[in-house]
Amino acid sequence: MDSNVIERLNGILSKDRVLTKKADLVTYSYDATADVMTVMPDVVVLPKTVEEIVKIVKLADETNTPIYPRGSGTNLSGGAIPVKKGIVLCTQLMNKIIEIDPDNLTATVEPGVIVNDLNNAIAPHGLIYPPDPGTVATATIGGTVATCAGGLRGLKYGVTKHYVMGMQVVLPDASVVRFGGKTVKNVTAYDFAALFVGSEGTLGIVTEITVKLIPAPKYRRSMLALFKDLKDAGNTVQGIIKQRVIPATLEIMDAMTIETVENYAKVGLPQGYSALLLIEVDGMSKESVESEAMAVKDVVTQNNGELKIAETDAERDKIWSARRAALPALAQLSPTTVLEDATVPRSRLTEMLLEVDKIAKKYNLKIGTFGHAGDGNLHPTILADERNKEEMERVHKAVDEIFAAALKLGGTLSGEHGIGIAKLKYLKDEIGDSGIALMRNIKTAIDPKGIMNPGKLVP
Amino acid sequence: MTTPFDEYRLIEDEIQKCMKCGNCQAVCPVFSVEKTEAGVARGKIALADAILKGRIDLDDPDLYDRVFNCLVCKSCMQNCPPQVNFDKIILAVRSAIVKKKGLHPLKRTIFNLLFHKKALFETGIKTGAKLQSLLTKTTQSGEGRNLRFPIGILDRKRVIPSLAPTPFRDRVEEKIICSNPQTTVAFFTGCSINYIYTGIGDDIVEVLKKNRVNVAIPKDQYCCGIPVFAHGDIDTARQMARANLDALEKTAADFVVFGCGSCAGAFSHEYIELLKGDNVYEPLSMKWKQKAVEISQLLLNKIDFVKPKGQIDEVVTYHDSCHLRKTVKVWKEPRELIKAIPGITFKEMSKPDACCGSGGTYNLTHYDTSSSILKNKINDIKKTTAHIVTTACPGCIMQLVDGIEQFGDGQIARHYITLLAQSYKKEA
Numbered sequence: 003m004d005s006n007v008i009e010r011l012n013g014i015l016s017k018d019r020v021l022t023k024k025a026d027l028v029t030y031s032y033d034a035t036a037d038v039m040t041v042m043p044d045v046v047v048l049p050k051t052v053e054e055i056v057k058i059v060k061l062a063d064e065t066n067t068p069i070y071p072r073g074s075g076t077n078l079s080g081g082a083i084p085v086k087k088g089i090v091l092c093t094q095l096m097n098k099i100i101e102i103d104p105d106n107l108t109a110t111v112e113p114g115v116i117v118n119d120l121n122n123a124i125a126p127h128g129l130i131y132p133p134d135p136g137t138v139a140t141a142t143i144g145g146t147v148a149t150c151a152g153g154l155r156g157l158k159y160g161v162t163k164h165y166v167m168g169m170q171v172v173l174p175d176a177s178v179v180r181f182g183g184k185t186v187k188n189v190t191a192y193d194f195a196a197l198f199v200g201s202e203g204t205l206g207i208v209t210e211i212t213v214k215l216i217p218a219p220k221y222r223r224s225m226l227a228l229f230k231d232l233k234d235a236g237n238t239v240q241g242i243i244k245q246r247v248i249p250a251t252l253e254i255m256d257a258m259t260i261e262t263v264e265n266y267a268k269v270g271l272p273q274g275y276s277a278l279l280l281i282e283v284d285g286m287s288k289e290s291v292e293s294e295a296m297a298v299k300d301v302v303t304q305n306n307g308e309l310k311i312a313e314t315d316a317e318r319d320k321i322w323s324a325r326r327a328a329l330p331a332l333a334q335l336s337p338t339t340v341l342e343d344a345t346v347p348r349s350r351l352t353e354m355l356l357e358v359d360k361i362a363k364k365y366n367l368k369i370g371t372f373g374h375a376g377d378g379n380l381h382p383t384i385l386a387d388e389r390n391k392e393e394m395e396r397v398h399k400a401v402d403e404i405f406a407a408a409l410k411l412g413g414t415l416s417g418e419h420g421i422g423i424a425k426l427k428y429l430k431d432e433i434g435d436s437g438i439a440l441m442r443n444i445k446t447a448i449d450p451k452g453i454m455n456p457g458k459l460v461p
Numbered sequence: 462m463t464t465p466f467d468e469y470r471l472i473e474d475e476i477q478k479c480m481k482c483g484n485c486q487a488v489c490p491v492f493s494v495e496k497t498e499a500g501v502a503r504g505k506i507a508l509a510d511a512i513l514k515g516r517i518d519l520d521d522p523d524l525y526d527r528v529f530n531c532l533v534c535k536s537c538m539q540n541c542p543p544q545v546n547f548d549k550i551i552l553a554v555r556s557a558i559v560k561k562k563g564l565h566p567l568k569r570t571i572f573n574l575l576f577h578k579k580a581l582f583e584t585g586i587k588t589g590a591k592l593q594s595l596l597t598k599t600t601q602s603g604e605g606r607n608l609r610f611p612i613g614i615l616d617r618k619r620v621i622p623s624l625a626p627t628p629f630r631d632r633v634e635e636k637i638i639c640s641n642p643q644t645t646v647a648f649f650t651g652c653s654i655n656y657i658y659t660g661i662g663d664d665i666v667e668v669l670k671k672n673r674v675n676v677a678i679p680k681d682q683y684c685c686g687i688p689v690f691a692h693g694d695i696d697t698a699r700q701m702a703r704a705n706l707d708a709l710e711k712t713a714a715d716f717v718v719f720g721c722g723s724c725a726g727a728f729s730h731e732y733i734e735l736l737k738g739d740n741v742y743e744p745l746s747m748k749w750k751q752k753a754v755e756i757s758q759l760l761l762n763k764i765d766f767v768k769p770k771g772q773i774d775e776v777v778t779y780h781d782s783c784h785l786r787k788t789v790k791v792w793k794e795p796r797e798l799i800k801a802i803p804g805i806t807f808k809e810m811s812k813p814d815a816c817c818g819s820g821g822t823y824n825l826t827h828y829d830t831s832s833s834i835l836k837n838k839i840n841d842i843k844k845t846t847a848h849i850v851t852t853a854c855p856g857c858i859m860q861l862v863d864g865i866e867q868f869g870d871g872q873i874a875r876h877y878i879t880l881l882a883q884s885y886k887k888e889a
C-alpha cells in the first residue's frame with residue numbers, strides 16, 4: 003500500500019479512528035466464516051459520516067488501494083476479509099437511526115445500526131422490520147443489506163431485498179448516489195436497490211438505507227411436529243402450503259440435531275425421531291390464526307406426525323429455545339463448525355436431506371442439518387477440526403458434493419449467506435460462463451479499478 | 462503445575478472452540494462503548510491465537526493494552542454458542558505476558574504487600590484512613606469522598622470510598638456463638654468489606670445471628686486473589702488461594718459465606734482452575750467449592766430462614782454483580798430476599814445483569830470507557846424510579862456510588878443484606 007495513505011487517513015479522521023497497530027489489525031483479519039484464509043489489513047478506519055467515507059474512498063481510488071466495507075463481521079462467506087490487504091472500512095460507529103416515519107411505514111438508518119436496535123425502536127409504534135437472521139442482535143443493517151440476509155420469517159415475510167426502499171451509496175470513484183425513497187412505487191431509472199442489495203460490498207459502500215416496516219402481527223400459534231420418517235416431514239411442509247397456509251416460521255431439524263439440542267439445552271425434546279418441524283402461524287385476527295393452526299394440525303396428523311401446540315408463553319419459549327439451540331448445540335461438539343447454506347425448491351427438500359445424509363456417510367463426517375424448511379433453505383452443519391488435515395479434505399469433498407446436489411435438484415449455492423470467497427469457485431456451476439461475464443461487466447462498469455472489496459463474489 | 466496459566470500452549474483447545482460468530486458483541490460492555498473488535502471477546506481470542514501462532518509478540522505493548530482492556534465480567538460467556546471459557550483464555554494471556562515481561566512495578570509492590578506483608582499493608586491502610594481527609598473531602602451526599610485535587614490517574618470528579626478507621630476483622634470476635642445454632646459458617650470477608658465497607662460485614666453478622674448461625678471470622682484470611690489473578694500474577698494468586706483454604710480448614714465450618722460476588726466466584730470457580738494438579742490443595746479447593754455459598758443461598762437454601770418483619774417503605778432495584786451472576790450463577794435468591802422484606806416495592810431495571818464497568822481496577826485504568834458503561838447503568842436505574850439500588854458486591858457499590866454522584870439523582874447504593882439487617886432491626 004502507498005506509504006502516505008495512512009498519513010492522509012489521519013488527516014481525514016481523528017487519530018483514534020485510524021487503526022494501524024498490529025494488535026488491532028489482527029482483529030480485522032477474519033469474519034465469522036470457518037475454514038477460510040485470514041489476512042491482516044494495512045489499516046482499519048471507523049468513519050462517522052458520509053463525508054468522511056467519501057474522502058476515504060477518494061483516497062483509495064487515487065492510490066489504487068483496495069477497500070473493504072465491513073459491518074459487524076458476522077457473515078459466513080469470508081466477505082469481509084481483506085484478502086488483498088489495504089483499508090478495512092468499518093461502519094459500526096455509524097449507528098444512528100435517522101428517522102422513523104410511522105405514517106409512511108418507513109425507517110431511515112445509518113448502515114451501522116444493529117437490526118435488533120431498529121426493531122426495539124419501532125416496537126412502540128406497533129411495527130416490525132421482518133428480516134431476522136440468526137444474528138439480529140449483532141449484524142448491521144448495512145451488512146444485512148449487502149448480503150441480502152434472510153432469517154426465520156422468510157417464508158411469509160420475505161428477506162432483506164423485500165424491505166429496502168432506498169439507499170445512499172458511495173461508489174468506488176467516490177461519487178455519491180441516492181435512489182429510491184419512501185414511496186411504495188418508484189420505477190425511476192434502473193432498479194438500483196435490487197442491484198446493491200446482496201452486492202457484498204463489491205460495488206460501493208452503502209451509507210444510508212430506507213427500509214419498509216410492517217404492522218406487528220397480533221396473534222401467533224407455535225407448534226412442534228415430530229416424525230419417525232423424514233419423508234413424512236417433507237410431505238408435511240408441502241402439505242401445509244397446499245392448504246394455502248403460509249406459516250411465519252417453518253423450520254426443520256434432523257435426527258442428529260434433535261439429539262444434540264436435547265443433550266445441550268434439555269428442553270424436553272422427545273428422542274428417536276428422524277425429523278422435527280417447528281411451525282409458527284401468525285396474523286391479525288385470532289380466528290384466522292386458529293384456523294391456520296388447525297389446518298396445520300390436520301396435515302401433520304395425515305402425515306403420521308405427532309403435534310404439540312404451545313398453550314402458554316412458557317411452552318412457546320421452550321419450542322423456540324430448541325430452535326435457537328440448534329447451532330450452539332452442534333457447535334459444541336467440535337472445534338470447527340462449517341455452516342453451509344444449500345437451498346433447493348421446497349418440493350425437493352426431502353431429497354436434499356437424504357443427499358446430505360448420504361454424503362455424510364460417504365465421507366464419514368458428522369453433519370447435523372437444520373434450517374428453514376419452508377424456504378428449502380438448509381444449513382448442513384459439518385463438525386470437524388481444522389487442525390486435522392485429512393478430515394478437512396473430506397469436509398471439502400463433502401461440501402463440493404452438497405453444492406452439486408443442490409444444483410442438481412434445481413437449487414442454489416447460497417440461500418442467504420452469500421458467495422464471498424468461500425463459494426466463489428462454485429459460482430460458474432450455477433450461472434455459467436455467460437453469467438460470470440455479466441457479473442464481470444457490471445463490476446468493471448462500476449468499479450473499473452477493482453478496489454471495492456476485491457476478490458469477492460465476482461470471479 | 463500444568464495449567465494454561467503456567468504453560469500458555471495448553472490454552473490452544475479453548476481458543477479453537479471460538480467459532481468467531483461475533484455474538485459476544487451484543488453483550489460486551491467494553492465493545493458497547495468502543496466498537497472496536499479488539500475490545501470484544503472474539504478479537505481478544507484472535508489475539509490469543511496470534512500469540513500461539515507466533516504472529517504477535519508477547520511483549521508487544523499494544524497487545525498488553527488490548528488484553529488489559531477487558532473487565533473479565535464474563536458477559537461474553539453468557540450467550541456464546543460453543544461456550545468458550547473466555548475467562549480462562551484472557552487470564553492465560555495475561556499470565557503469559559506477566560511471565561515474559563514481569564509485573565508492572567507498582568502492581569508488584571501492591572500485590573506483594575497484600576500477601577507477604579499483610580501487616581505492613583494494613584498499617585498503610587490505617588494510615589491512609591487517617592490521612593484521607595487531607596487528600597479528599599466527603600461528597601455532598603456523604604456517600605463517598607472526592608479528591609481535593611487530582612492525583613495521577615484519579616480524576617477529581619471521581620468518588621472514591623472512605624477507608625474504615627479500623628478494619629472489620631480487627632474489631633470483631635473471631636467466633637460468634639448462638640444458642641441452638643442451625644449451622645456453623647465461616648465468613649470470608651474479602652478486602653472491600655474488611656477495609657472499606659465494614660458496615661456490610663456488621664450487617665452480615667447481624668443477619669447470621671438473627672438466623673441462629675454460628676460464625677467464624679478467621680483473622681488469617683487474605684484477599685481472595687481475584688484482582689491479583691486478573692493482573693496475571695498467578696504465583697501470588699495461588700499463594701492467596703492456598704492460605705485462604707488453610708484458614709477455612711481450621712474453622713471446620715459447614716459452609717463458607719460471602720458478601721462479595723467476586724470472592725464467592727473465587728471459591729466456586731477460580732480456585733479450582735488455579736490449583737489443578739496440586740496434590741494437597743486441589744482436593745481442598747473442591748471441598749470448599751461444595752461449601753461455598755453466597756449469603757442469600759445460605760439463608761434460603763441451607764437453613765430455615767427467619768422472615769423479616771420490619772417495614773421498609775422504599776422502591777428498590779437490584780443490580781447483578783457480574784461475578785455473582787455469571788460465575789456463581791446466583792440471581793434469584795438475592796431478589797427473593799429483597800422481596801421478602803415488608804414494604805419494599807421491587808422494580809427490575811431493563812438490563813439488571815449489564816456490567817457496571819467496575820472490573821476491580823478497570824475503572825482506574827480505563828476511566829473513560831468504564832464511565833460510559835456506568836452511565837448506561839445509572840440511566841437504567843433511573844428509569845425504575847427506585848431510590849435504593851441494591852447489589853451483592855462491594856466493588857459494584859463503589860462504582861455505583863461514583864456513577865450516582867455523576868449521573869444519578871440522589872439514589873443510594875446498598876448491599877441488599879443491609880436492607881435485610883435494617884428490617885430485622887426495626888422489628889426489635
Ligand SMILES: Cc1cc2nc3c(=O)[nH]c(=O)nc-3n(C[C@H](O)[C@H](O)[C@H](O)COP(=O)(O)OP(=O)(O)OC[C@H]3O[C@@H](n4cnc5c(N)ncnc54)[C@H](O)[C@@H]3O)c2cc1C
Nearest residue numbers: 073074075076077081136142144145146148151152203208
Ligand atoms: C451464528 C450465525 C447465524 C447466522 N444466521 C443467519 C441467518 O439466519 N440468515 C442470514 O441471512 N444470515 C445469517 N448469518 C450471516 C450474517 O449474520 C449475515 O450475513 C449478516 O447480514 C452480516 O452482517 P454484518 O453486519 O456482520 O456484515 P459483515 O459480515 O461485516 O459484512 C458482510 C458483507 O457485507 C459487506 N458490507 C458490510 N457493510 C456494508 C456497507 N455498509 N456497504 C456495502 N457493503 C457492506 C461486507 O463487505 C461483506 O461482504 C449468520 C451468521 C452467524 C455467525
Ligand code: SF4
Nearest residue numbers: 479480482483485541
Ligand atoms: S460468542 Fe463465543 S464463539 Fe462467538 S465469537 Fe464470541 S467468544 Fe467466539
Ligand code: SF4
Nearest residue numbers: 489531532534535537
Ligand atoms: S469479559 Fe466482559 S469486557 Fe471482557 S470481552 Fe467478555 S464481555 Fe467484554
